[in-house]
Amino acid sequence: MNIGFIGTGNMGTILIEAFLDSGAVKEEELIITNRTLAKAFDIQKTHPGITVARDAPETVKQAAIIFLCVKPLEMVPLLQQLAPYWTDEHCLVSITSPITVEQLEAVVPCQVVRAIPSITNRALSGSILVTFGSRCSASCRQTINDLLRRIASPICIDEAITRVASDISSCGPAFFSYLLQRFIDAATAKTAITKEQATMLATDMIIGLGELLKRNLYTLPTLQEKVCVKGGITGEGIAVLEQRLDGVFEAVLAKTHEKFKEDVKKVRQQFP
Incomplete structure (x- = not known):
């Protein structure tokens, strides 16, 4: 079964590379295109078995599952361009969070899925948030899930938690890498440790933390309990974090939801 990608920017490329690395898809099964074709040909240089289609309609003609990896405000013009080419057998997979499956189903005749990826998927890890449209058949759901x-x-999610789920799974890597970088910067600014040493230690620490959680050896609360000896050094550091971080993540979520509402409003104006 051929799989098409319209849009080979950051997330489109991450998904293509992940599918290939995992063995889920063969190069010969991929049809890709991009508004700037040079970007698609750059991927083909690394994976010569991939077919680069000249445009979006050609991609839809050649593939059964189509991943639309474009920005929210580019979606409606793209769908208008593709209107003559969809069939009932196609499965459209949108990775754009402000656009609902209901909005997509209103303008295309095919089966619709929204799958919001994360950069962690490049390491064949993390979550991908899935919402199936009402027209998705059981076989389509099974194929996409597999x-x-x-x-x-x-992870199947309801529309109501789309933004917060995306904040955790998709934005989370950026948020926590920023905090980790600030931790490293503070260590190098205040002590004799080099940036290289601090980065290596912090990287090993975060990978090890992930392994502890992945193997269910500890929960987040029990990890803190195990490391924080009463009256010890770690506890003093936690006390500072409790004071300084109070309300920080509430403010972060408020800001992401505010921006999401703006995007949703702009998108809604484009849809009939």
Whole structure:
């Protein structure tokens, strides 16, 4: 079964590379295109078995499952361009969070899925947030779940939690890498440790933390209990974090939801 990708920016490329690395898809099964074709040809240089289609309609003609990896405000013009080419047998997979499956189903005749990826999927890890449209057949759901399961943990979500779920799974890596970088910067600014040493230690620490959680050896609360000896050094550091971080993540979520509402409003104006 051929799989098409319209849009080979950051997330489109991450998904393509992840599917190939996992063995979920063969190069010969991929049809890709991009508004700037040079970007698609750059991927083909590394994976010569991939077919680069000249445009989006050609991609839809050649593939059964189509991943639309474009920005929210580019979606409606793209769908208008593709209107003559969809069939009932196609499965459209959108990775764009502000656009609902209901909005997509209103303008295309095919089966619709929304799958919001994370950069962690590039390491065949993390979650991918899935919402199936009402027209998705049982076989389509099974095919998409089987495909996504090769690169991540597919998590079915309701529309109501789309933004916060995306904040955790998709934005979370950026948020916590920023905090980790600030931790490293503070260590190098205040002590004799080099940036290289601090980065290596912090990287090993975060990977080890992930392994502890992955293997269910500890929960987040029990990890803190095990490391924080009463009256010890770690406890003093935690006390500072409790004071300084109070309300920080509430403010972060408020800001992401505010921006999401703006995007949803702009998108809604484009849809009939």
